[in-house]
Amino acid sequence: MILYALPISNFCSKVTIVLRHKQIPHQILPPPSGYGSAEYKQIVPTGKIPGLVDDQLVLSESEAINEYLEEKYPNPVMLPGDPAKRALIRQLSRHHDLAVEPIIRSLFGQVAPQTRNTEVLQTKATELQKQLTMLAELAEPQPFLLTSEMSLADVGYAPTLLLGELMWECFGMSWNLPSRLKEWQQNLQQVPAVSETLQEAREATVTWIASKQG
Ligand SMILES: N[C@@H](CCC(=O)N[C@@H](CS)C(=O)NCC(=O)O)C(=O)O
Known part of the structure; x- marks a missing residue:
């Protein structure tokens, strides 16, 4: 699993915290040629960071990414309760x-x-x-x-x-x-x-x- 992210971006940190807290094997890479670049858009069409690539899945939006991580790696649970x-x-x-x-x-x-x-x-x-x-x-x-x-x-x-x-x-x-x-x-x-x-x-x-x- 690759997360395209930069430490300056608070939305990226929001996802990095979940990856680390759940101890999900991952690699954090900067977006090639910067976010919004044509090169990065070849990988993540929105051009935004954070961008997650997990096999065939390419995902933008920190909230969608975090909920995906929660569903795929439910432990420790981060969306608990009724x-x-x-x-x-x-x-x-x-x-x-x-x-x-x-x-x-x-x-x-x-x-x-x-x-x-x-x-x-x-x-x-x-x-x-x-x-x-x-x-x-x-x-x-x-x-x-x-x-x-x-x-x-x-x-x-x-x-x-x-x-x-x-x-x-x-x-x-x-x-x-x-x-x-x-x-x-x-x-x-x-x-x-x-x-x-x-x-x-x-x-x-x-x-x-x-x-x-x-
Ligand atoms: N709603 C997005 C916001 C992410 C965001 O604003 N990322 C900025 C960097 S901090 C970005 O990629 N901007 C480039 C663009 O919008 O084209 C999320 O939750 O992931």
């Missing part, structure tokens, strides 16, 4: 992909000081706070968002919150995770698959931010 619990897990994962992550992504262009706009930063920071408050309301930390062991609900947030924290630091803004989520984040960061993946993500993100300064 249909209601599984739906709630999917809801929180969608909340990451559709509500929290896009706010942070929308500020990539602000990392370079020349293109920074304080008003935009403030507006987006307020929006993010609202979405994190909603996450805290929807979660029932036990100690993971909805479960006693890490589930698919948790994995996207680990790299995205790290990315947000590093960007907020670069913007000189304070990062305020609702107190209900602080202990959850600490527990999450201690899962070996998460800490290994976040270490690589941190290095790549620090390098990216530094490249945009000066």
Whole structure:
């Protein structure tokens, strides 16, 4: 199984965490000639990362990939429980992909000081706070968002919150995770698959931010 991915991409880290947590034999390769390139599109037609190749299957979209991995390698289980619990897990994962992550992504262009706009930063920071408050309301930390062991609900947030924290630091803004989520984040960061993946993500993100300064 090959995952085309780069450590700078939080959506790639979301999948890498699952591959490592489930100890699925895999190889991680950078997309040939970069994501979006004609060469990479010959392998993964969308041109997006993460891109999974497993024999005849070629798959994009982190959520589709993670659910495929869960079904093919059910141990340790990451989508547990009855249909209601599984739906709630999917809801929180969608909340990451559709509500929290896009706010942070929308500020990539602000990392370079020349293109920074304080008003935009403030507006987006307020929006993010609202979405994190909603996450805290929807979660029932036990100690993971909805479960006693890490589930698919948790994995996207680990790299995205790290990315947000590093960007907020670069913007000189304070990062305020609702107190209900602080202990959850600490527990999450201690899962070996998460800490290994976040270490690589941190290095790549620090390098990216530094490249945009000066
Ligand atoms: N919804 C996608 C988002 C992945 C994504 O945005 N990947 C970016 C890199 S971080 C990408 O490949 N962009 C190239 C493109 O959209 O053509 C997922 O969950 O996998």
